[in-house]
Amino acid sequence: MRRTLIGLVVLAVLGGLGFWALTAPMAYRALRGAASASAMTPVGLNRTPNPENGRIVFFAGGCTSCHATPNQDDKLRLGGGYALKSPFGTFHVPNISPHEQDGIGAWSTADFIRAMQEGTSPDGRHYYPSFPYTSYQRMSREDLVDLFAFMQTLPPVEGKAPGHDLPFPFNIRRGVGLWKLAFLDGEQFTPDPTKPESWNRGAYLVNGPGHCAECHSERNFAGAIIEERRFAGGPDPEGRGAVPNITPHRTGIGGWSPEEIATLLETGETPLFDTVGGPMGAVVANTAQLPDADRRAMADYLLSLPHREGYVAPKP
Numbered sequence: 001m002r003r004t005l006i007g008l009v010v011l012a013v014l015g016g017l018g019f020w021a022l023t024a025p026m027a028y029r030a031l032r033g034a035a036s037a038s039a040m041t042p043v044g045l046n047r048t049p050n051p052e053n054g055r056i057v058f059f060a061g062g063c064t065s066c067h068a069t070p071n072q073d074d075k076l077r078l079g080g081g082y083a084l085k086s087p088f089g090t091f092h093v094p095n096i097s098p099h100e101q102d103g104i105g106a107w108s109t110a111d112f113i114r115a116m117q118e119g120t121s122p123d124g125r126h127y128y129p130s131f132p133y134t135s136y137q138r139m140s141r142e143d144l145v146d147l148f149a150f151m152q153t154l155p156p157v158e159g160k161a162p163g164h165d166l167p168f169p170f171n172i173r174r175g176v177g178l179w180k181l182a183f184l185d186g187e188q189f190t191p192d193p194t195k196p197e198s199w200n201r202g203a204y205l206v207n208g209p210g211h212c213a214e215c216h217s218e219r220n221f222a223g224a225i226i227e228e229r230r231f232a233g234g235p236d237p238e239g240r241g242a243v244p245n246i247t248p249h250r251t252g253i254g255g256w257s258p259e260e261i262a263t264l265l266e267t268g269e270t271p272l273f274d275t276v277g278g279p280m281g282a283v284v285a286n287t288a289q290l291p292d293a294d295r296r297a298m299a300d301y302l303l304s305l306p307h308r309e310g311y312v313a314p315k316p
Contacts, residue, residue, distance in 0.1 A: 054150030057143045059289035061136075061209040065282040066093045069157060075285070078103070079157030084130055086237045088223060089166030091130040099156035112148040113141060117188075119180065126176035128164065129183075129223065135211035138189040143209070183224040198293070202301030205294060210287075215279070216246050218311055232308035240278065245310030248303050252310055261299035262292070 069079035079102075080095040098105035104112065111122040119126060119133040127133065169175065189208050191200040206212045217225045218234035232252070233245035245252030253261065260271045265287040268276045276284060287295060 049149035050146045051150040051153060053143070054146035054148070056290060056294070057139075057147040057209055058150050059286045060205050060294070061147070061211070062283055062286040063096070063151075064286060065279070067096050074155075076154050077157050078151075078154060079159055080161040081159075084237075086130060086223075088170045089164065091128060091164050091166075092161040094161050095157060095159065096151065097154060097157035098152045099158060102158055102160045103156060104151070105156060107148075109145055109148055113144050116144055117186070119176070119184065126173055126180070128173070128176060129179065132211040132214040134184055134225070135208060135214055137184065137186060138204070138208035140188065179222060179224075182222070198297045199300055199304065201294065202297035202299070205298050206301050210298065212246065215243050229308065229311070231302075231305055233311035235311065235313060242311055242313045245308065246302055247305045247308045247310075249307040249309055252308070253302065254307070256303070258296060258299040258303060261302060262295040265290070265295040265298060266292075 063078065064075040066082055066084065067078040067080050068075040068082075069077050070081055078095065078097040080093045082093040084091040084093055095103040097103040100106050107115075107122055114120050115122075115127065115131075116133055116136040116139065118137075119129065119131060121127060164171070189204045192203070195203075213225055213230050215237075216231050216233055218229040218232070220226050231245070231247050232249070233243050235241075236243050248254045248256075256271055264270055264276065265284060267288070268281060268284040270276065275281075287298075
């Protein structure tokens with residue numbers, strides 16, 4: 001009996017040590033290799049940042065949709081505070097204005113790249129994947145440098161958002177390290193040489209900064225996107241019905257033209273003479289700021305996706 005008890009204690013200690021080691025941000029970086037480690041020292045970026053390109057990336061990423069301070073009109077005041085409800089609890093979106101204490105004004109460019117591609121804070125904590133770094137990891141480091149430069153030109157906003165309101169075990173932030181090892185591959189977007197330049201631009205915008213799949217996909221029990229259901233719609237994480245299918249299936253955007261999709265991304269108007277609202281209305285407020293060619297590129301890419309039948313919400 002005593003030996004059994006000692007054995008169980010030893011196993012528990014070893015299990016705890018294993019958990020602690022595997023969930024460390026450095027463990028993710030080591031196991032993902034150079035693709036992640038290079039975020040520490042962005043090679044080849046010794047150039048003057050281009051804030052104008054950063055502005056385009058900023059609106060492609062829809063940063064204002066979540067990070068703009070609620071209940072005020074200036075969407076470039078990124079004081080955070082929005083309460084993002086989910087099946088795992090409520091996440092309070094942080095301040096990402098260039099405020100030195102309350103925002104990201106004291107960050108370095110390397111800090112910003114690490115956050116966007118690894119989901120790791122400057123002080124070495126995991127960010128929860130409610131921050132869609134699973135998509136932002138696809139972005140080029142040139143775009144990330146330009147994005148950070150643009151964000152530093154925005155007004156500093158005082159005040160920090162409240163902490164997240166998550167039940168056990170989701171409140172154990174360290175456990176996100178295991179989630180990353182399972183679902184964060186550390187790969188940047190790679191253009192398809194067999195496709196036109198416009199298609200590749202659309203694929204990059206949709207899968208990288210635009211992070212469209214993060215809302216328009218079903219997720220598994222761990223909150224990761226189910227690859228076979230990517231872009232086919234899913235339950236609204238905030239419990240407001242369903243998010244639509246954006247594949248060319250008849251239950252999605254099948255029958256739409258590239259021009260109609262580009263128009264929706266500019267004005268919010270659908271081919272059925274309706275207007276999108278809710279969270280998609282906030283998305284359109286951002287995509288409307290993009291060049292016409294970028295909206296058309298996104299449309300071309302979306303119409304090339306595999307045809308997948310849309311999500312059907314279960315009956316009450």
